[in-house]
Amino acid sequence: MNDTSELNRLEKARTSIRSIIKEKGRNHLYDLTGIAGGFKIFxxxxxxxxxxxxxxxxxxxxxxxxxxxxxxxxxxxxxxxxxxxxxxxxxxxxxxxxxxxxxxxxxxxxxxxxxxxxxxxxxxxxxxxxxxxxxxxxxxxxxxxxxxxxxxxxxxxxxxxxxxxxxxxxxxxxxxxxxxxxxxxxxxxxxxxxxxxxxxxxxxxxxxxxxxxxxxxxxxxxxxxxxxxxxxxxxxxxxxxxxxxxxxxxxxxxxFKLDNLKEALKRAENIDLSPLVNAGFECEKTPTGFIIKNLSEEKYIDIALKMLENYGIITITAAGMPGASKTLRIDFCSKDAKRITDDYIINAIINSK
The missing domain is CATH 3.40.640.10 (Type I PLP-dependent aspartate aminotransferase-like (Major domain))
Structure with a gap:
């Protein structure tokens, strides 16, 4: 993608995030990027x-x-x-x-x-x-x-x-x-x-x-x-x-506690990805989640932006910095991941296809 396309994608994602915050509140956003981060100040x-x-x-x-x-x-x-x-x-x-x-x-x-x-x-x-x-x-x-x-x-x-x-x-x-x-x-x-x-x-x-x-x-x-x-x-x-x-x-x-990652690892190992496979997606599990493989860059971005707009799911594909991987990756290590089910995530991907 060129710089203009990257910035357009990023602005679309940020517009969706602002809209969801304004209309529904932060609890209707689910950051599954693996880099949700945080800012603890005492x-x-x-x-x-x-x-x-x-x-x-x-x-x-x-x-x-x-x-x-x-x-x-x-x-x-x-x-x-x-x-x-x-x-x-x-x-x-x-x-x-x-x-x-x-x-x-x-x-x-x-x-x-x-x-x-x-x-x-x-x-x-x-x-x-x-x-x-x-x-x-x-x-x-x-x-x-x-x-x-x-x-x-x-x-x-x-x-x-x-x-x-x-x-x-x-x-x-x-x-x-x-x-x-x-x-x-x-x-x-x-x-x-x-x-x-x-x-x-x-x-x-x-x-x-x-x-x-x-x-x-x-x-x-x-x-x-x-x-x-x-x-x-x-x-x-x-x-x-x-x-x-x-x-x-x-x-x-x-x-930092490694136990949080161990929980994400266990969830990644146990998730059933067969509904995605049956829907025509090629999937691969990662240490703390899974990725969708072999789509075009444009398709990855289209699905990711729909997942954000309609389901509140934030991915790097939609909201990541210019130059970041466009592969659609779901990560379970954030607090937000604990608030939604595997079925919610899988349905969001299938319905955004």
Missing amino acids: KTDLELLETYVGPAIFSEKLNEVGILHFGGDPTIHKAVGFNRTSAAIFSTIMALSNTVKNVIHYVPKKPSHPSIPRSCKIFNLDYFESDNVDEILNKINKKTLTIITGATMDHKIIDLENLKKIISYCNEKNSTVFIDDASGARLRLLYNQPPALELNADLAVTSTDKLMEGPRAGLLCGKKELVNKIYGEGLKFGLEAQAPILAAMVNALKN
């Missing part, structure tokens, strides 16, 4: 949400809980907040663009999130992505920034042995290794994979609204010298998270 936080006071207080707290979330060591690692995961990725590539010659990116299944190749293009860095491990290994050297996606936009999770193999090779070749763990930081835990920094990655980033109740923001963590360099570049362009976001990130990370 009364004790409010008086600290000032331009300079807030970051001084909450950056220290975020460093502590952020390192824990990634399995890091506070003597080696540091965690900082950005206003988006994409901002953290952009800042990383910007900060390292003078010391690396190319960016090599392994994804469990192509394509990658667009923020990575777009950032490389801005800084004139050669970019290569592949879902073939051997292709990746053959291109890694000390002038390479190696990026590994822990879980794709459609929740395809990396094989642990492949992850370990690439990181080990990067360490051997002195290539900086950066794990894009936007949702993978939590999805991989469901399958007993270690956190990124326990695997000896140099850097890792996650989205604090993906599969957890936090704000749309990016948590970057890694070796202190690298993180300081990246954060310093981000500060120059206003890409850092501000006080309210930092506070909400801290609260979200403190309150």
